Amino acid sequence: MTPEQQAQLQEIYDAARVSFTPNQRELIKQAFEFAEIAHEGQKRKSGEPYFIHLVATAVNLAELGMRDKVIAAGLLHDAVEDGVASEEALEKTFGPEIAFLVDGVTKLGKVRYQGMKRHNESLRKFFIASAKDIRVIIIKLADRLHNMSTIEHVRPDKRERIATETLEIYAPLAYRLGISALSRQLEDMSFPYVYPEEYKRVKDIVKERSKQTMNKLDKVDRSIKKKLAENEMRNFRTSHRVKGFYSLYKKLLRKKWDTEKIYDIAALRLIVPDAAQCYQVLGIIHQNYRPMPGRIKDYIAFPKPNGYQSIHTTIFTGDGGLVEIQIRTENMHQRAEYGAASHLGYKTTTGSLPSNISTKDQSWVGKLMQRFFANKAAAEDGDDATVPDWLSNLASNTDETDSESFTQQLKEDFFTHRIFVFTPLGTVIDLPEGSTPIDFAFMVHTEVGQHTAGAKIGGKLVSLDTELKNGDIVEIITKPGAKPNKKWLDFVQTNEARRKIKSALSRELT
Ligand code: MN
Numbered sequence: 239m240t241p242e243q244q245a246q247l248q249e250i251y252d253a254a255r256v257s258f259t260p261n262q263r264e265l266i267k268q269a270f271e272f273a274e275i276a277h278e279g280q281k282r283k284s285g286e287p288y289f290i291h292l293v294a295t296a297v298n299l300a301e302l303g304m305r306d307k308v309i310a311a312g313l314l315h316d317a318v319e320d321g322v323a324s325e326e327a328l329e330k331t332f333g334p335e336i337a338f339l340v341d342g343v344t345k346l347g348k349v350r351y352q353g354m355k356r357h358n359e360s361l362r363k364f365f366i367a368s369a370k371d372i373r374v375i376i377i378k379l380a381d382r383l384h385n386m387s388t389i390e391h392v393r394p395d396k397r398e399r400i401a402t403e404t405l406e407i408y409a410p411l412a413y414r415l416g417i418s419a420l421s422r423q424l425e426d427m428s429f430p431y432v433y434p435e436e437y438k439r440v441k442d443i444v445k446e447r448s449k450q451t452m453n454k455l456d457k458v459d460r461s462i463k464k465k466l467a468e469n470e471m472r473n474f475r476t477s478h479r480v481k482g483f484y485s486l487y488k489k490l491l492r493k494k495w496d497t498e499k500i501y502d503i504a505a506l507r508l509i510v511p512d513a514a515q516c517y518q519v520l521g522i523i524h525q526n527y528r529p530m531p532g533r534i535k536d537y538i539a540f541p542k543p544n545g546y547q548s549i550h551t552t553i554f555t556g557d558g559g560l561v562e563i564q565i566r567t568e569n570m571h572q573r574a575e576y577g578a579a580s581h582l583g584y585k586t587t588t589g590s591l592p593s594n595i596s597t598k599d600q601s602w603v604g605k606l607m608q609r610f611f612a613n614k615a616a617a618e619d620g621d622d623a624t625v626p627d628w629l630s631n632l633a634s635n636t637d638e639t640d641s642e643s644f645t646q647q648l649k650e651d652f653f654t655h656r657i658f659v660f661t662p663l664g665t666v667i668d669l670p671e672g673s674t675p676i677d678f679a680f681m682v683h684t685e686v687g688q689h690t691a692g693a694k695i696g697g698k699l700v701s702l703d704t705e706l707k708n709g710d711i712v713e714i715i716t717k718p719g720a721k722p723n724k725k726w727l728d729f730v731q732t733n734e735a736r737r738k739i740k741s742a743l744s745r746e747l748t
Pocket residue numbers: 291315316381
């Protein structure tokens with residue numbers, strides 16, 4: 239290995255957020271050398287050696303906390319498709335698991351966002367391919383992150399397509415997986431290419447506002463540190479968080495470009511050891527600064543559907559300014575930045591929960607991961623299908639021939655607000671907002687839906703048109719003689735339930 243390659247390999251090791259055993263380092267090294275040969279002499283559009291792309295992808299994966307196999311697959315992800323390696327050689331050298339991951343990424347790579355008609359088909363394939371294993375998506379995201387960082391070398395028309403695809407598909411996917419660090423980067427890298435005019439406008443607003451905002455933050459930062467120290471609190475750290483340009487753009491759209499209504503261009507972040515101290519810090523801050531009514535959000539008690547936890551409050555600084563403050567624990571911070579990825583990084587041969595996953599974690603990611611690790615113990619290490627239900631549901635929709643309604647469904651089911659509820663056994667069922675026990679019943683099983691007689695939420699009987707809330711535990715009471723009622727059509731939210739109720743009703747008529 240040349241000294242340059244040695245340095246590249248070291249860069250991957252250094253980026254890792256988990257520590258590797260000598261065997262794991264060896265696997266990464268082996269993949270590194272294999273990829274180097276497979277791409278020998280190849281160049282990227284930028285003129286750089288192609289191999290740089292594989293190293294960058296591996297570094298991205300290491301930073302996300304991925305383990306040796308995923309990093310190896312990241313190094314190998316283009317070896318067959320763009321390099322000269324054969325699928326057989328790859329499988330023979332690295333085994334079926336890594337070959338499977340590489341194959342998944344290759345299939346995912348065939349998906350192209352073309353706009354309109356072809357776009358439907360592509361999106362469908364995209365989800366089918368991705369739903370097989372969540373690690374495939376994460377490798378693809380790491381791959382896309384590097385591709386976006388060199389996108390200026392790509393032909394303008396192609397560039398726009400890739401940037402749009404990144405913005406519309408990849409970034410939301412990263413967000414849904416709770417990997418906000420990635421989602422934010424992908425958004426901000428594609429934004430200037432997809433909406434150049436709007437990007438400029440947002441940039442100017444930030445330029446104008448950021449200096450005064452930063453000064454305000456510094457002042458508040460110093461004063462809060464003092465107040466916390468007076469209250470014997472010393473074990474915390476603060477940082478400034480600047481809102482991503484694209485995220486700011488979306489907010490500006492919602493506020494009709496009224497910049498006066500945006501208080502969180504930058505925010506002060508406080509990271510403390512445990513949840514109790516989050517509330518304590520909030521108390522101290524509110525004793526010293528007047529909070530803005532309606533801006534206090536407790537995402538610790540009520541996590542966002544993607545698992546995000548934090549307390550947000552906006553305070554009057556006393557000199558006519560407003561500052562947003564976010565309070566969270568180190569664990570919450572890690573999960574906010576790395577989401578599903580932060581759970582995947584930990585290997586459990588025993589099936590016990592990794593230390594960063596609390597059994598009290600009520601977020602859907604948390605629940606999902608708890609189940610994953612529980613299942614994993616039972617199934618030895620055979621089953622790696624860490625797939626959220628919403629993903630596999632989309633993937634199972636292959637028999638849906640009407641692409642128009644498929645797109646509609648995608649819009650409804652994927653790109654708008656979802657809630658996550660649970661069966662009494664803890665299976666996560668995700669539904670659109672406003673869904674009722676009937677939607678839930680049909681999502682669990684057609685038979686359950688067809689014979690629903692009643693429903694309980696959290697053990698209490700409720701009416702069948704009750705709107706479900708995030709985190710509800712829903713139990714359906716079935717009776718053999720019960721059957722769908724025409725009235726159900728007035729309140730069900732999912733196409734799934736509507737379709738099945740209608741077909742049951744029409745069967746009854748004939
Ligand atoms: Mn690639």
